[in-house]
Structures are given as structure tokens and as C-alpha cells.
Amino acid sequence: MSVEGWNTVLVLGGIRSGKSEFAESLVADAPTVRYVATSAAADPDDTEWATRLAAHRARRPGSWTTEETADDPRRLADVLASAGPNETLLVDDLGGWVTVLLDPAHQPADDVATITELADAVRASEARIVLVSPEVGLSLVPTTPLGRAFADALGAANRAVADACDAVALVVAGQPAWLKPSAPLPPVDVPTRAAPADGTDGAVPAAAATVPADGPLPEVLTPTVPPAPRTPAGTTWTTPTMALPVVATGLVIQPGMELPMPDEYAGPQAVQRLGTLDLPRAGLGVLERVVEFAAATQGTPTPTPWTDVRVLLLHGDHTGGVAAGAPVGESTRLARQARAGRGALARLAAENGAGLQVVDAPPAAPIEHGPALDADTVESALRYGWRLAEEAAEAGVRLLVLGACGAGAEAAAAAVLVATAGAEAPTVLGRVHTADGEIDDAAWMVRCATVRDALHRTRRSPRDAKDILAELGGGDVAVACGVLLGATARRVPVLLDGPVGLAAGMVARDLAGQARHWCLLVDHGGHPAVRLAADVLGLTPLLDLRLDLGEGANALAALPLLRSVLALAGSLPAHPQHGGPDDDGDSDLPADAAATVPDAEPETAAPVAAGDGAGQPDVTPEFAEPTPAGPGPTTTAPADAGPEPDPSGRRAG
Known part of the structure; x- marks a missing residue:
């Protein structure tokens, strides 16, 4: 229903101008519409007016519902204020509402206060609203006191509601003319871009709008702490299935690609092996999934x-609106900080001996007004991300950590999730915080409205992976999607961290379903978009620490724990019952030693009778009971002097 991104509309027009038909056309695409009728019941003797009302009703689709507010004009404000964000309301019209408002049966009433309440309800409502009203400012001044009172009240109502609405249209002879806005403009007080911290205007050159698929890759920074040694000799890594560079082979990234899957046997075997290790009680708990994931992606039951x-x-x-509340230049500062080796991300990378690569993705246009990227830029960004993963695999990287720091990135990722998972924007958008740590609800509402407008703008667009990246995702999500696909092709696992990586995972799922099996989510961070995407992709977060250090830094903070788990799983010996050394450090027991206990004397244990006692042969058990330490029988055999067993098999009472 939105008109150029605006969602509350006042439609003005004269008598028989076509204003009602135009208003109905604005909501024609809505699945359900609540039609709010404001006029009082007509005089039974006025057949002409009854015919007009019947024509209005006949135009309404069967899916619409009708609600009348003529009995109490104040109730219209309550109806608008209580409507939900997924509702569409058509109010027809304010002329009938003012007529009821001036009816002596509803007096005494403060007309000005009631009109103010209506305007406030329109301004605060989360629903999509179209209001119809007669334009009385172009007519002659009425000659009667009641006529002048009606014109004054309706003119005041039109002005108040027009000020509260996002858009106003005037219909003349069936032709709409937009009075507000005269042209699509971004919302006021919303930063249209994040300016660099160096004081420049931040203008993006035309060449920066696309990522060259065959251009140089960003520099890989070396942390201050020396990296850990490479994989120990003897560890076998599975050979990549796509060893040639994607650009050289001319591979087309498209839906239905057949990429490798992790080893389906190594993961369960690694978990089974954990049950034989010398671990107390529950052992690794839910972190067994780390061992299973590493084993499957490394192709060995003993991952390192x-x-x-x-x-x-x-x-x-x-x-645009997705960047509402984002401090100007903050994302550029974070990227520059990471390149200089400062900040939380660089520090954690140094502590983990990890390389850090800052990747500049194409900037995205406002999604409420048009596509974020063009099709060629999406294709280049996907191939660029694939090359980043390929280069990492060629350099010996065995684990990628994916993060993002762009202005508005979280809201854009939420838009992708809304489009791919069918959620509502308010349920997946996290709270917006100012630089002082305070919650900015106004910016959050702007982001919600922006995502809602973008989804409505693309309601008839294809929902293919590349279309979603072009319309809603932007450059960072597209590059991240290419990274996931390239890492899958080269059998490199990826730690996801934050909405951008999860949104890329949702899109990559439609290009190659195998990609999600190479992803691991450490912590959801309390972000609703991450929770939703993880549930759809089947990625259960390992931890619930609610870390909020920034995308990428959260995963690095938990990486030492994951490494410790893999080190334990690979270095601990087997339990003595499963062939491991005993407490004295003796050599491993024979494979069948666990079936017996040293103190037991199998030769003194009499066989246990089996069968029903009717001539069935005795069966010697495969084990022997140990000698009890305290009082009690020393054998499981029946007493020599005891009575003969009852042939019927029943015990004596």
C-alpha cells in the first residue's frame, strides 16, 4: 500500500472526484483490509443516499471487514491507535466523521481536542492507514451557521491529519496529485551515509560501487602475537573438491550448485570415541557438538x-532508514581501527594468533526507495567473496571467522531475514543504542518502518537469492554469501557471528544447500535476527553468553574454549575399561580385559541354570560376579542342600 515509501496517506477530493476509488486502489494489494465507516445511518426515506452507500459496499472485496464508528466519534482514534503493524485500514470518510462530531446528540464535546486526538492516533499508529476526506477549502463559504461550522471543523481536521500523515494526495476529476511529498525523499534526521572520520564528505566514487571479481584482494594483517604452528604432521585434511580458482574456471554462481558436504561418518565416530575417553561424568556436555563439527569438516574421527x-x-x-541512529563515521572508524591493529577485534585476533583481513564491500543505496545494488554488482560481490575464501584456503587457513561493521548492516540483514523467513520487522530488529549506551526507540521505529516499506516495495519482486541480495541485502551480505560458498567449495569451516553472517547463510542456502553444514554459531548474542536465522538454518548456538563485542569479536572471544575442547578430545587417553592405562600408568590392558575384574575367580562360579527347568541345558554366563567385600552369599550357584527346583517354574509361597 505504501506510496514511495510512505504508509499513512490522506486522500482529499471534491464531490464525485474519484477520491474513494483512488484510496481503495492504494490498498488493493493488501491481503486483508479493515474498512472503517464513519458516517451515520442514512434516512430510510433517502433512497438516493442509500444507493450511494450500496455502491460503496459493492466495490469492497470479500476479504475486507467493515467497522463502524458513527456511534462515538472519539472511537476512531482508539481504532487507529490500537491497530497492529500488520493491519491495513481504510477510513472513509472524515466528512462523515465531522458530521457526527457536530451532531448535538454527541454534545457537549470539545471538537478541537477530539481532532487533536485523531491526528495523534494517526501519527502514532503502527498500521498502514489511508484516510479519505472532502476538500472544503476550494468551495464557497456556506451561508448557514451550521454549514460554516462544518467547513471550519472539517478544514481543521484535514490540516491536522495531513500534518500527521506521511503523504497527502488531492484527487481532481479522477486524477491524483501528490501534495506531500512532492517527490520521494528520505526520512528527516536519518543519516543517508556514514561519513569517514577524516573529515571528507564521504562521497563514494563511481568505481567503488562494484567489486572487481579479478582485482587485488585486501591485505592480510599480521597480529602482534605470533600465530600458532600449523597443523601437526600426520593429520590428514580432506582434499578440496574445487582446487581451481573460481574466476579462472568461469564458474557461474547460481542456484542448485553441487558443493561438498562434511564427512557424514567422521562426526558420529568422533562422538562415539568421546564415550571411551577418560572424562568424568557428562564430560564435554553440549560442547561435544564442537568435536562432531570439527571431525566432520576435517574428515577424521580425531580432529585437531x-x-x-x-x-x-x-x-x-x-x-537510508536502515542506518537510523548509527553514529556518523563510526563504521569507518572501526574499520580503520582494525587495520591499525587496535580495538577489540584486532586484540582478540592477536591473542588467538589469527590473521585479520578488512574487506571493503560496495555501499548500499536506501532500500526503501529502490534496490540496494544492481545485478552486476551483486554478481561481482559474490565472486569476490568466493575468491576471499579461496585465497584463505590456499594460504593454509583452516577456519574462517565472519564479521561485519557497516552502518545499517544489522537492519539490512534483518530485511533479508524478513524476506527469506517470513518474519515481521519488529520481531527481528534489535534495539538501537546511542553512543552513550541509551536506547534510541525513535531510530528503532525508523528502521522498522524502512524494512516494512522495502518489503512492500518488493512485494511483487522475485524472491530468488540474487534478487534478495540486490533489493535488500547490499554489498556486505553479498560478499559474505560468496565467502560461505567459496569456503564450502574448499571445505573450510566458518564461524558465524552476527546478523550479517546469518543473513548470508539464509541466502547461500538457496544457492547451495550444503553451505550451512560448514557453519558453526558460537553465541547468538541476544540478537533476535540471529535467533531466527539460526533456527531456520538448524544452527544451534553453542553458548548463551550474550556477548556484544561486535561481529567477529564475539566468536574470537569464545575460540579459546573451542580449541581447548578439541585439544582435550584429541589428547586424553581412553578410560581403563576401554583399553586405556590404569592409575599406575601401566600399559594398556588387552582388548578383552574389560570383560573381567582381576579379583574375580570365574572357575569357582557355578553355572546359572537357564530355561524353564524342564530339561533345558544350562548356559554359562560370559561374566563372573566378584567376591563380595561384606557379608552375603559368595556364589550365585544354588545351595547344595537346597530343595530341588520346582518343575513348574513357580516359587514356593
């Missing part, structure tokens, strides 16, 4: 800790 790790920090700003 990830020693060669690289962090990819995607820096791509989004303009």
Missing part, C-alpha cells in the same frame, strides 16, 4: 584444534 584462523571483517555501509 584450529591453528590457522583468519577473520574477515566486511565493511560496507547502508544508506
Whole structure:
């Protein structure tokens, strides 16, 4: 229903101008519409007016519902204020509402206060609303006091509601003319871009709008702490299935690609092996999934800790309403800080011996007014991300960590999730915080409205993976999607961290379903978009620490724990019952030693009778009971002097 991104509309027009038909056309695409009728019941003797009302009703689709507010004009404000964000309301019209408002039966009433309440309800409502009203400012001044009172009240109502609405249209002879806005404009007080911290205007050159698929890759920074040694000799890594560079082979990234899957046997075997290790009680708990994931992606039941790790920090700003509340220049500062080896991400990368690669992604246009990227830029961004993963695999990287720091990136990722998972924008958009740590609800509402407008703008667009990246995702999500696909092709696992990586996972799922099996989510961070995407992709977060250090830094903070788990799983010996050394450090027991206990004397244990006692042969058990330490029988055999067993098999009472 939105008109150029605006969602509350006042439609003005004269008598028989076609204003009602035009208003109905604005909501024609809505699945359900609540039609709010404001006029009082007509005089039974006025057949002409009854015919007009019947024509109005006949135009309404069967899916519409009708609600009348003529009995109490104040109730219209309550109806608008209580409507939900997924509702569409058509109010027809304010002329009938003012007529009831001036009716002596509803007096005494403060007309000005009631009109103010209506305007406030329109301004605060979360629903999509179209209001119809007669334009009385172009007519002659009425000659009667009641006529002048009606014109004054309706003119005041039109002005108040027009000020509260996002858009106003005037219909003349069936032709609409937009009075507000005269042209599509971005919302006021919303940063259209994040300016660099160096004081420049931040203008993006035309060449920066696309990522060259065959251009140079960003520099891989070396942390201050020396990286850990490479994989120990003897560890077998599965050979990549796509060893040739994607650009050289001319591979087309498209839906239905057949990429490798992790080893389906190594993961369960690794978990089974954990049950034989010398671990107390529940052992690793839910972190067994780390061992299973590492075993499957490394192709061995005895995985080793990830020693060669690289962090990819995607820096791509989004303009328009999705960046509402984002400090100007903050994302550029974070990217520059990471390049200089400062900040939380660089420090954690150094502590983990991980490489850090800051990747500049194409900036995205406002999604409420048009596509974020063009099709060629999406294709280049996908191939660019694939090349980043390929280069990492060629350099010996065994684990990628994906993060992002662009302005508006979270809201753009939420838009992708709304489009791919069918959610509502308010349920997946996290709270917006100011630089002082305070919650900015106004910016959050702007982001919600922007995502809602973008989804409505693309309601008839295809929902293919590349279309979603072009319309809603932007450069960082597109590059991240290419990274996931390239890492899958080269059998490199990826730690996801934050909405951008999860949104890329949702899109990559439609291009190659195998990609999600190479992804691991450490912590959801309390972000609703991450929770939703993880549930759809089947990625259960390992931890619930609610870390909020920034995308990429959260995963790095938990990486030492994951490495410790893999080190334990690979270095601990088997339990003595499963052939491991005993407490004295003796050599491993024979494979069948666990079936007996040294103190037991199998030769003194009499066989246990089996069968029903009717001539069935005795069966010697495969084990022997140990000698009890305290009082009690020393054998499981029946007493020699005892009575003969009852042939019927019943015990004596």
C-alpha cells in the first residue's frame, strides 16, 4: 500500500472526484483490509443516499471487514491507535466523521481536542492507514451557521491529519496529485551515509560501487602475537573438491550448485570415541557438538584444534532508514581501527594468533526507495567473496571467522531475514543504542518502518537469492554469501557471528544447500535476527553468553574454549575399561580385559541354570560376579542342600 515509501496517506477530493476509488486502489494489494465507516445511518426515506452507500459496499472485496464508528466519534482514534503493524485500514470518510462530531446528540464535546486526538492516533499508529476526506477549502463559504461550522471543523481536521500523515494526495476529476511529498525523499534526521572520520564528505566514487571479481584482494594483517604452528604432521585434511580458482574456471554462481558436504561418518565416530575417553561424568556436555563439527569438516574421527584462523571483517555501509541512529563515521572508524591493529577485534585476533583481513564491500543505496545494488554488482560481490575464501584456503587457513561493521548492516540483514523467513520487522530488529549506551526507540521505529516499506516495495519482486541480495541485502551480505560458498567449495569451516553472517547463510542456502553444514554459531548474542536465522538454518548456538563485542569479536572471544575442547578430545587417553592405562600408568590392558575384574575367580562360579527347568541345558554366563567385600552369599550357584527346583517354574509361597 505504501506510496514511495510512505504508509499513512490522506486522500482529499471534491464531490464525485474519484477520491474513494483512488484510496481503495492504494490498498488493493493488501491481503486483508479493515474498512472503517464513519458516517451515520442514512434516512430510510433517502433512497438516493442509500444507493450511494450500496455502491460503496459493492466495490469492497470479500476479504475486507467493515467497522463502524458513527456511534462515538472519539472511537476512531482508539481504532487507529490500537491497530497492529500488520493491519491495513481504510477510513472513509472524515466528512462523515465531522458530521457526527457536530451532531448535538454527541454534545457537549470539545471538537478541537477530539481532532487533536485523531491526528495523534494517526501519527502514532503502527498500521498502514489511508484516510479519505472532502476538500472544503476550494468551495464557497456556506451561508448557514451550521454549514460554516462544518467547513471550519472539517478544514481543521484535514490540516491536522495531513500534518500527521506521511503523504497527502488531492484527487481532481479522477486524477491524483501528490501534495506531500512532492517527490520521494528520505526520512528527516536519518543519516543517508556514514561519513569517514577524516573529515571528507564521504562521497563514494563511481568505481567503488562494484567489486572487481579479478582485482587485488585486501591485505592480510599480521597480529602482534605470533600465530600458532600449523597443523601437526600426520593429520590428514580432506582434499578440496574445487582446487581451481573460481574466476579462472568461469564458474557461474547460481542456484542448485553441487558443493561438498562434511564427512557424514567422521562426526558420529568422533562422538562415539568421546564415550571411551577418560572424562568424568557428562564430560564435554553440549560442547561435544564442537568435536562432531570439527571431525566432520576435517574428515577424521580425531580432529585437531584450529591453528590457522583468519577473520574477515566486511565493511560496507547502508544508506537510508536502515542506518537510523548509527553514529556518523563510526563504521569507518572501526574499520580503520582494525587495520591499525587496535580495538577489540584486532586484540582478540592477536591473542588467538589469527590473521585479520578488512574487506571493503560496495555501499548500499536506501532500500526503501529502490534496490540496494544492481545485478552486476551483486554478481561481482559474490565472486569476490568466493575468491576471499579461496585465497584463505590456499594460504593454509583452516577456519574462517565472519564479521561485519557497516552502518545499517544489522537492519539490512534483518530485511533479508524478513524476506527469506517470513518474519515481521519488529520481531527481528534489535534495539538501537546511542553512543552513550541509551536506547534510541525513535531510530528503532525508523528502521522498522524502512524494512516494512522495502518489503512492500518488493512485494511483487522475485524472491530468488540474487534478487534478495540486490533489493535488500547490499554489498556486505553479498560478499559474505560468496565467502560461505567459496569456503564450502574448499571445505573450510566458518564461524558465524552476527546478523550479517546469518543473513548470508539464509541466502547461500538457496544457492547451495550444503553451505550451512560448514557453519558453526558460537553465541547468538541476544540478537533476535540471529535467533531466527539460526533456527531456520538448524544452527544451534553453542553458548548463551550474550556477548556484544561486535561481529567477529564475539566468536574470537569464545575460540579459546573451542580449541581447548578439541585439544582435550584429541589428547586424553581412553578410560581403563576401554583399553586405556590404569592409575599406575601401566600399559594398556588387552582388548578383552574389560570383560573381567582381576579379583574375580570365574572357575569357582557355578553355572546359572537357564530355561524353564524342564530339561533345558544350562548356559554359562560370559561374566563372573566378584567376591563380595561384606557379608552375603559368595556364589550365585544354588545351595547344595537346597530343595530341588520346582518343575513348574513357580516359587514356593
